[in-house]
Structures are given as structure tokens and as C-alpha cells.
Amino acid sequence: MKNKILIVEDQFIEANNLRMVLKAAGYQVCTIARSVQEALKIISTEQPDLVMLDIFLNGDQTGIELAVILKKQNIPFIYLSANSDQHTFALAKQTNPYGFLVKPFREKDVLAMLDIAANLHEEHLALSHMSASNSVSAAQDKKTIADFGMIGNSTTLKEITRYIGIAAAATAPVLILGESGTGKEVVARAIHENSARQKKPLIVVDCAALTPTLIESELFGHEKGSFTGATDKRIGKFEQATGGTIFLDEVGEIPVEIQSKLLRVLQEKEICPIGGKRKTVDVRIIAATNRNLEEEVAQGRFRLDLYYRLFVFPIQLSPLRDRKEDIIPIAEHYLRICTAANNKIIAGFSDKATQMLLNYSWPGNVRELIHLIERSVLLCEDPLIDNVFLPTTRKSQIQDVLPIKTMTENERDHILEVLSRCDWKIYGRGGAADLLEINASTLKSRMKKLGISKRFD
Structure with missing residues (x-):
């Protein structure tokens, strides 16, 4: 029998559609909760194995506040997200969810995300057990790292190889984050070569090397005569990767007007060559960037819905x-x-x-x-x-x-330093607003704009 799932969603139609998808796939579904208080009562009586959690709910409490409780109870959860702002998304990430699902829900996305969440939770439990029993030798760890083409002995690297194994067994998009030179393409190749698609092509696209005028043709192809200079038909990278994987390196460099077409590939598994007809493609997408995509979203340079679609399974590489x-x-x-x-x-x-x-x-x-x-x-x-x-x-x-910081980054760091010194007291004598010599409401406004919030421990 598959896991029992609690849906916490205050929109009846969306909650009911999600319930039907889960039941059809063989999951048990608890009573639907529309607020944090309802969810807590259901958790105590029905004991779900996993919670699918909307961020904005009926009542005074948000899904993020419920997530903090779930984390303490060791109950895995997935966020059900609409177009939340950068500040809300940053808060949600701090609670370490097992994933994000974007509304409206697509059956394939829901089931893929649940498979990933189940694997992550099993790995988490197994890791906790192994840590307690000290049953895994260093030699075994090194072999695992070597098997994925990674070199090193750090705990961080071992964690990355664990994520590679999970991603390789799944089909959902992967977003690899990290500075230039940290090995993002090595990780992408390891995922592909250990996946069910390993016998099919891995097509690597350096998005930063493509000019805005050529990137659409390069990715999706074009028909002969579709524009001036199109003397021959071009098969795009997505079509070349059919049955396999496409690795979009530096995905943050893709122009906003092309991002909508990439979103369609993720949502509908369809491409539309320039001057041609839509066609279905079977491609697994792995993307990577050295940019802060949340900042790019805030600046209007990256679509929030595309970010959510890519953020199903992020892997952060350390410098x-x-x-x-x-x-x-x-x-x-x-x-x-x-x-x-x-x-x-x-x-x-x-x-x-x-x-x-x-x-x-x-x-x-x-x-x-x-x-x-x-x-x-x-x-x-x-x-x-x-x-x-x-x-x-x-x-x-x-x-x-050291990387040069922007004025915005410097302002954020300064406010965080002041907040830390006064133990996050904002109002009154000795508070952050007093030390900064600004109005407390102005400080709160700046904190919200800069995505500053006290971390959940």
C-alpha cells in the first residue's frame, strides 16, 4: 500500500483534483485541511506519511508556519505554490521542503515529485540509521564518490553523490546551482549516465554562448525559409536529445521571451520550431546556473513560474x-x-x-x-x-x-549585522531601527524587499 498523504489546501477545486490524482495512483488520502489548525487535528488523528502543503491558507497562520511544526515532527512535506514573491519563497526554502509543485497541478509532475520525496525521505532515514550505527566504511563512501566521477573526501561531496543517485533514479527536472568551475557539468553527466536514459544522448547547451537572436533556433530548430538566412532546416537541441537528456548550462542567461517556450517544454513536453508545427519531445531537462535566480526573478529577468518548474530537485555545489x-x-x-x-x-x-x-x-x-x-x-x-x-x-x-558585492547586497549585509547585534529586536530603544536611525516601518519595508527574515532553526 502506498503512503498516506494529507492535502492542506484552502481552494476546494484544486484540493479535490489533487485528491483524485493521488487516489488514482494508489495513494491513501487523509481528510483535506483548509487551515493550519485543521491540519494539526488531522495529523494527530490520521497520522499522514507526507503532507502536500499550500503556503497561503485560511486563518492567521501560513503553510510555512505549519512546515516548521512538520519538520520538528519529522513529517516530510511538499509545498503547493502559486506565484509567490521572492520573500515568501525564501522563507519557504528555509524550512527544507522535499520539493515544490506549481499550480495548476499536472498529474505527471505530482507523481514525479512524490517519487522524489519518497526517495529523499528513505535516504534521510537510512542516513540517520547509518550515522547512529556507524555501519558504512570510508572505503565504501569513496567508492560511491568515484563511481559518480567525483573526487574528494568531504562530507559535502558525499552528500552531493547521494543527491546524484536520487536524481538519476527520477525523471523530474534538476537544477544544479554553484559558482563557475564547481563541476556542474560533471554532476549533470553523472545523473544522465546513471539514469534509465544513459543509452540515449546527453546534449549539452552553453546558454551563455548563444546570442539572443540565435538561441530559439538553436534550442527548438527552424524550418527552411522561416526567416532570412534560413537556407536549410535545422534540428534543434531538444529534438536532438529525444529519449535522452538535455543539459542547459547557465540557464539564467536565456532571454525572458524565450523562457516561456522553455516553460512549455517542461509543462507540455512540446516544442515549436520556428516556422514549423508543434511536436512532442521526450527529454529530461537538467539546468545549471551560477546566478542567484531568486534575485533574477526579483529583477524581472527570470520567470518565477519557470523557476518553480526547475526547482523540483535542486543540487547546490559548494565552492x-x-x-x-x-x-x-x-x-x-x-x-x-x-x-x-x-x-x-x-x-x-x-x-x-x-x-x-x-x-x-x-x-x-x-x-x-x-x-x-x-x-x-x-x-x-x-x-x-x-x-x-x-x-x-x-x-x-x-x-x-572575493566577489564584488552590489549596493543591494551591501545594504542587506549591513542590516543583517545590525539585527544580529540587537538579537533581531526591531522596535524601541536599542532596536535595529534605533541603531540605524531610521523609522521602524521603513526598516520592515527594506527587510521585506531584501528578503530578510529570521531563520527557522
């Missing part, structure tokens, strides 16, 4: 500077590759070189490390690499390692 324990394993791996490629015999790194590698901040992440190892191998004439040719470390250049 190399935050996982120092991976630096030397990666360096040694590419040292072996580069020495073999250049017919050199170099045993490893001296203590001095090792410390240089560990002390550098790696603004270019793994990609920069690989290039630096290649250069060091070419310049090395000794059995050990004793000197790593790092970029010049003048004070101004060290400062350039």
Missing part, C-alpha cells in the same frame, strides 16, 4: 574553498593524468607545495585547480612539484578573489 579536504585528492588525481599525458615522472607534491594549495582560496574552483596542475607539471623538472605557480598575491589581487 572549493569551503571543502579544503578535497583539494589534495583532486590535485593528486590530475597530477597523475597530466604526468601520463606529458610523459613525465612526478611522484607528488612537496610539503611546501601542499601548503600552497591548501592556503589558496581558489576563486576559479576545481577548474582553476586543474589548469594550475597542468601548468605546474609542464614547468616541473624534479621528482616532486615544489612550487605551485599561483596567481600573484598582491593585496589588491587577494581582495579581487
Whole structure:
């Protein structure tokens, strides 16, 4: 018997449609709740295994407040989202849901999201059990990481490989987030190569390299004579990836006017070549970006509905500077590759070189490390690499390692610092508004605009 699910939704038609989809798929469905208070009563009596939760409900409490309670009770939940603003979405993300579903609900999206949520919860329980019993050896962990083409020993990397395994077994879109050079394409390839689509093509599209005038034709194709210069028919990348996976690298660079067409592929599994007729495509979408898409949404450069569709299963990659324990394993791996490629015999790194590698901040992440190892191998004439040719470390250049913040980011950081100092007190003497010498209502308005809220622990 499949899991028992509680729907918390105050719109009767949407709740009932969702109930019918779930029942048809073999799920048990609890009494539908329309408010937080109703939901809490049903949870205590019917004990659901998973909750599908709208954010805005009847009554004074929101679904986000219920999510905090569910998290404490270890009940998994999925948000049912309409077009919420950036501030609301940021609050929802802090509660660590197992996913988001966008209204109106599509049967395939609902069932795919439930499969992902079930896998995530099983993995969470298994991980908790293994942590308690200490039953998994380091050797097994390394093998798992190596199997996915990843290199390193960090806890963060092990978590990423766990997510790769879950994503590979699912069919829903995946959104890979991280700075340039963190290995987003490596993760995308690992997902594809371990999925049921592995024998079909993986088509990689660098969206940042496509001009706005060509990107539609590149993605969806065009018919001969459909525009000036269209002397031949072009098969688009989506059609080339039929049966397989398309990896949209730097998806945040796609122009807004093309994003609606990408949304249609996600919703309807259809493309429309320029000058041609609509056709169905069977493609799994993996997207990646180094941009803050929430900020892009707030600035009107990225569609919120598209963000929700892509945000079904996000994977966040950490920068190399935050996982120092991976630096030397990666360096040694590419040292072996580069020495073999250049017919050199170099045993490893001296203590001095090792410390240089560990002390550098790696603004270019793994990609920069690989290039630096290649250069060091070419310049090395000794059995050990004793000197790593790092970029010049003048004070101004060290400062350039850190990303330059915008005025908005600086304002946000300053307000957060003040709030932290006064223990998030906003009003009255000694409160944040008093320290900043502004009106409290003005401060609240700025906090809302900047997406600042006290985190849920």
C-alpha cells in the first residue's frame, strides 16, 4: 500500500483534483485541511506519511508556519505554490521542503515529485540509521564518490553523490546551482549516465554562448525559409536529445521571451520550431546556473513560474574553498593524468607545495585547480612539484578573489549585522531601527524587499 498523504489546501477545486490524482495512483488520502489548525487535528488523528502543503491558507497562520511544526515532527512535506514573491519563497526554502509543485497541478509532475520525496525521505532515514550505527566504511563512501566521477573526501561531496543517485533514479527536472568551475557539468553527466536514459544522448547547451537572436533556433530548430538566412532546416537541441537528456548550462542567461517556450517544454513536453508545427519531445531537462535566480526573478529577468518548474530537485555545489579536504585528492588525481599525458615522472607534491594549495582560496574552483596542475607539471623538472605557480598575491589581487558585492547586497549585509547585534529586536530603544536611525516601518519595508527574515532553526 502506498503512503498516506494529507492535502492542506484552502481552494476546494484544486484540493479535490489533487485528491483524485493521488487516489488514482494508489495513494491513501487523509481528510483535506483548509487551515493550519485543521491540519494539526488531522495529523494527530490520521497520522499522514507526507503532507502536500499550500503556503497561503485560511486563518492567521501560513503553510510555512505549519512546515516548521512538520519538520520538528519529522513529517516530510511538499509545498503547493502559486506565484509567490521572492520573500515568501525564501522563507519557504528555509524550512527544507522535499520539493515544490506549481499550480495548476499536472498529474505527471505530482507523481514525479512524490517519487522524489519518497526517495529523499528513505535516504534521510537510512542516513540517520547509518550515522547512529556507524555501519558504512570510508572505503565504501569513496567508492560511491568515484563511481559518480567525483573526487574528494568531504562530507559535502558525499552528500552531493547521494543527491546524484536520487536524481538519476527520477525523471523530474534538476537544477544544479554553484559558482563557475564547481563541476556542474560533471554532476549533470553523472545523473544522465546513471539514469534509465544513459543509452540515449546527453546534449549539452552553453546558454551563455548563444546570442539572443540565435538561441530559439538553436534550442527548438527552424524550418527552411522561416526567416532570412534560413537556407536549410535545422534540428534543434531538444529534438536532438529525444529519449535522452538535455543539459542547459547557465540557464539564467536565456532571454525572458524565450523562457516561456522553455516553460512549455517542461509543462507540455512540446516544442515549436520556428516556422514549423508543434511536436512532442521526450527529454529530461537538467539546468545549471551560477546566478542567484531568486534575485533574477526579483529583477524581472527570470520567470518565477519557470523557476518553480526547475526547482523540483535542486543540487547546490559548494565552492572549493569551503571543502579544503578535497583539494589534495583532486590535485593528486590530475597530477597523475597530466604526468601520463606529458610523459613525465612526478611522484607528488612537496610539503611546501601542499601548503600552497591548501592556503589558496581558489576563486576559479576545481577548474582553476586543474589548469594550475597542468601548468605546474609542464614547468616541473624534479621528482616532486615544489612550487605551485599561483596567481600573484598582491593585496589588491587577494581582495579581487572575493566577489564584488552590489549596493543591494551591501545594504542587506549591513542590516543583517545590525539585527544580529540587537538579537533581531526591531522596535524601541536599542532596536535595529534605533541603531540605524531610521523609522521602524521603513526598516520592515527594506527587510521585506531584501528578503530578510529570521531563520527557522
